Amino acid sequence: MAKKLFHDHASKMPIIDFHCHLDPKEIYENKNYDNITDIWIYQNGFGDHYKWRLMRANGVPEKLITGDGDDYDKFMAWAGTIEKAIGNPLYEWTHLELRRFFGINDVFNRKSAPAIWKKANELLKTDDFKPRSLIRNSDVKVVCTTDDPASDLKYHKLLKKEEDQNGFKVLPAMRPDKAFNLQADTYDEYLGQLADVSDVKVTSFKTLVAALKQRFEYFRSLGGKLSDHGLNFFHYVPATEGEMDAIIEKARSNQPLSDTDVDKYQTMLVEALMKLNKEFGWTMQFHMNATRNANKPMFKQYGPDGGFDSMGTQPDLAQEFMKLLIEMQTHNELPRMILYSLNPNDWMQLATGMGDFQQDGVQKIQLGAAWWFNDTFDGMKRQLTIMAEQSLLPNFVGMLTDSRSFLSYPRHEYFRRVLCNVIGEWEARGQVPDDEDYLGKIVEDISYNNAHDQFGFFDKD
Numbered sequence: 001m002a003k004k005l006f007h008d009h010a011s012k013m014p015i016i017d018f019h020c021h022l023d024p025k026e027i028y029e030n031k032n033y034d035n036i037t038d039i040w041i042y043q044n045g046f047g048d049h050y051k052w053r054l055m056r057a058n059g060v061p062e063k064l065i066t067g068d069g070d071d072y073d074k075f076m077a078w079a080g081t082i083e084k085a086i087g088n089p090l091y092e093w094t095h096l097e098l099r100r101f102f103g104i105n106d107v108f109n110r111k112s113a114p115a116i117w118k119k120a121n122e123l124l125k126t127d128d129f130k131p132r133s134l135i136r137n138s139d140v141k142v143v144c145t146t147d148d149p150a151s152d153l154k155y156h157k158l159l160k161k162e163e164d165q166n167g168f169k170v171l172p173a174m175r176p177d178k179a180f181n182l183q184a185d186t187y188d189e190y191l192g193q194l195a196d197v198s199d200v201k202v203t204s205f206k207t208l209v210a211a212l213k214q215r216f217e218y219f220r221s222l223g224g225k226l227s228d229h230g231l232n233f234f235h236y237v238p239a240t241e242g243e244m245d246a247i248i249e250k251a252r253s254n255q256p257l258s259d260t261d262v263d264k265y266q267t268m269l270v271e272a273l274m275k276l277n278k279e280f281g282w283t284m285q286f287h288m289n290a291t292r293n294a295n296k297p298m299f300k301q302y303g304p305d306g307g308f309d310s311m312g313t314q315p316d317l318a319q320e321f322m323k324l325l326i327e328m329q330t331h332n333e334l335p336r337m338i339l340y341s342l343n344p345n346d347w348m349q350l351a352t353g354m355g356d357f358q359q360d361g362v363q364k365i366q367l368g369a370a371w372w373f374n375d376t377f378d379g380m381k382r383q384l385t386i387m388a389e390q391s392l393l394p395n396f397v398g399m400l401t402d403s404r405s406f407l408s409y410p411r412h413e414y415f416r417r418v419l420c421n422v423i424g425e426w427e428a429r430g431q432v433p434d435d436e437d438y439l440g441k442i443v444e445d446i447s448y449n450n451a452h453d454q455f456g457f458f459d460k461d
Contacts, residue, residue, distance in 0.1 A: 001439065002424025009440040010416035013447040015140040015409060018226060018455060019285060019400040022131075024145050024155035024170055026406075030130045036120040037071035039407060040097075041078055048405055049307035050090055055081050056307070066302055072117065079113035089376050089414065096410035101134070131406050136167050138409035142457045144173040144226055149215040150193040156222045169457060171223040176212065176273065177230055182251035182265055191252065205244035209272045216280050225455055227277055228285040229270065232292055233314050236323035238271075239264035267324070274328050277335035283455060284335045287371065289317050289343040311342045311373055318349035329357050336361070336454075338397070340368035344382065351390040362454065363395035369415070372402065380418040394442045397451045416447055 023046075033039040041047050042065065055065050058081040063069040065077075085091040098104040102120050106112045123129055128137065135143060147153060151172070159170045178190045195202045197218075198211040216224075237260060239247070247261045277284040289312035293299040299308050314320075318341070328334045334357055339350045347367060354365035367387045370379035387393050399415035401408040423439055426432045432439065452458065 001427040001434070001436070002420045004436055005420035005423060005440055005443045006417055008436070009443045010420055010447050011413070013416075013444055013449075015138060015412050016142045016448060016451040016455070016457070017140055017401050017409070017412075018142065018144045018397070018451055019146070019173065019228060019402055020143060020408075021146050021402070021404045022143060022406065023404075024147075024153075024159060024172075027131050027135070027143070027170055028155040028158050030132050032126075032130055033124050035071050035075075036117065036124060037075045039124070039405065041074050042066055046404055048403070049305055051078060051081075052307040054085060054088065054090060057081075058084060066306065075117055076110060076113055079108060079110045083109045092414060093408075093411060096413060097407045100138075100410050100413070101129075101407055132166055134406040134409075140168050140409060141452075142169045142171060144171050146175045146228060147172040147219070148178055149174055149176050149212055149219075150178070150190070150197050152197060153218070153222055160222060169223060171225070171457065172219050173224060174215065174219050174227040175229070176227070179208070179212065180230075180266060180269060182248070183257060183262065185254065188252040188254075205241055205248060205268070205272075208248070208269075209276075212273070213276055216276050216282075220280060223457070224282070225457060226283045226285060227273065228287065229273065230290070231266075231270070231286055231288045231317075231321070232290045232312060234266065234270075234288065234317055234320050234324075235263040236320045236327075237263040237267050238327070239268050244268050270324065271328065271333075274324075274335055275333050278333050281456075282335060283338060285338045285368065286321075286340065288312075288321065288339070288341045289314055289346055290372075313343065315345075317341070317343075318346040318353065321350070322353045325353065325357055334364070337365045338368040339365065340371040342372055342374070344374055344379070347383065347386050348390070351386050355391060358391075363392060363397075363450075366395070366397060367391065369399050375402075375411070377418055380415060381422055384419060384422050394445055395450060396446050397454055398446045398448075412447075416443070419443060419446060 033043070041051055047066065052065050055077060060077040060081065061067070064074045082091060082094055094108055098108060098116065102123055104116055104119060106116065108116060127133060153172050156170060156172050159166070163169055179194070181187060191202045191208070194211050194215075198214040200207055200211040200214055202208050202211050243264060247257070247265050250257055250261065274284060291310045291312045293304060293308050294310055295308040298306060325334065339354060341347060341350060351367045354367065358364055367383065370376070370383040374383065384393065387396055399412050401411050403411065420443060423432065423443065427434055427439065
């Protein structure tokens with residue numbers, strides 16, 4: 001049954017990648033890559049930090065990861081690393097990418113790498129390996145990038161004019177992390193940027209929210225329907241508007257901030273953004289409980305998203321988040337939401353807690369796909385099982401790449417195989433009917449239809 005569900009149902013469905021970190025400029029400019037290292041490992045400061053972590057663990061010098069080492073040497077270092085990566089999803093993703101994009105079925109290792117380098121680089125010179133072709137040939141219908149509220153969305157505007165020609169949509173999704181980072185030295189500068197693009201002078205909490213609302217309107221004009229919020233930690237501490245104004249003033253003048261100041265600011269800004277998401281009919285994603293930039297010397301040298309993050313361990317995060325949901329529901333201000341936690345210990349509390357607030361449509365709140373370090377066979381299986389046991393799995397919006405690479409779309413195939421395997425196991429044990437039509441429809445919905453219907457990317461405004 002699992003094989004039938006995958007080959008006859010899941011594999012035929014298009015893709016909606018509703019959360020990724022692809023660069024819209026790169027999509028618009030649509031240039032060929034010099035070689036497979038550029039698109040696979042590192043290019044101009046960007047790359048796949050999943051790979052970088054494994055390469056460091058294998059003793060590869062930083063020069064051959066994010067440094068100025070030769071691209072071929074970097075590729076060979078990755079081949080040597082992948083030889084030892086059995087059991088890691090990167091082992092399977094790597095081979096899937098070689099097969100699906102390049103037609104290379106060889107096992108990837110140091111022995112096969114030179115021939116693979118040659119063949120892959122020849123293909124990368126062709127039009128089929130430009131970013132737009134990679135998206136289109138993966139049967140992707142929507143790409144939602146991750147964008148700061150202060151962005152002018154220049155390349156989204158340009159791509160919007162070419163949607164019919166491209167055959168897919170590239171839509172902005174708002175990620176207001178910089179608005180939350182009041183402890184950063186650049187906080188005052190960022191509020192100035194937000195004021196400039198919104199034409200709202202930001203002098204208080206009220207005007208900050210007004211500026212953000214203008215950005216919601218702007219994002220919506222370009223098809224935006226989702227936002228994304230990183231809650232690495234969260235303590236629910238409400239505050240008055242006057243307290244918020246005082247906290248913002250302290251942050252702008254670089255005065256010391258207490259932990260309570262930070263908690264109050266984060267709480268009230270999240271509440272304001274939840275109201276805006278509800279007002280605009282958006283889906284709000286929360287990514288929670290991550291430890292960021294733990295290796296301080298490496299972070300100082302290479303910056304964020306360099307592979308120095310890990311699972312967070314705030315034990316009461318889900319409970320604190322529930323306090324937020326309770327308060328917002330009291331005022332009927334809960335938007336549609338997808339809840340992700342990097343710590344799977346939070347999953348049951350989030351899954352059962354979201355059940356307290358299900359109303360106003362199909363699956364208003366969802367337990368998000370197994371995220372980041374949980375993006376594995378066992379992690380996906382556990383998330384799917386919890387979603388099924390505590391809610392309605394057939395309503396689930398499914399997988400997203402969360403990736404910076406145009407070669408990451410086989411991750412959807414990986415997820416769909418796990419999904420079909422889970423349902424196939426249930427059928428084999430007699431937990432669900434031996435009914436391919438019924439189960440196949442569920443698989444098709446999770447693979448594509450639910451994201452299509454629930455997010456409304458194709459609705460006429």
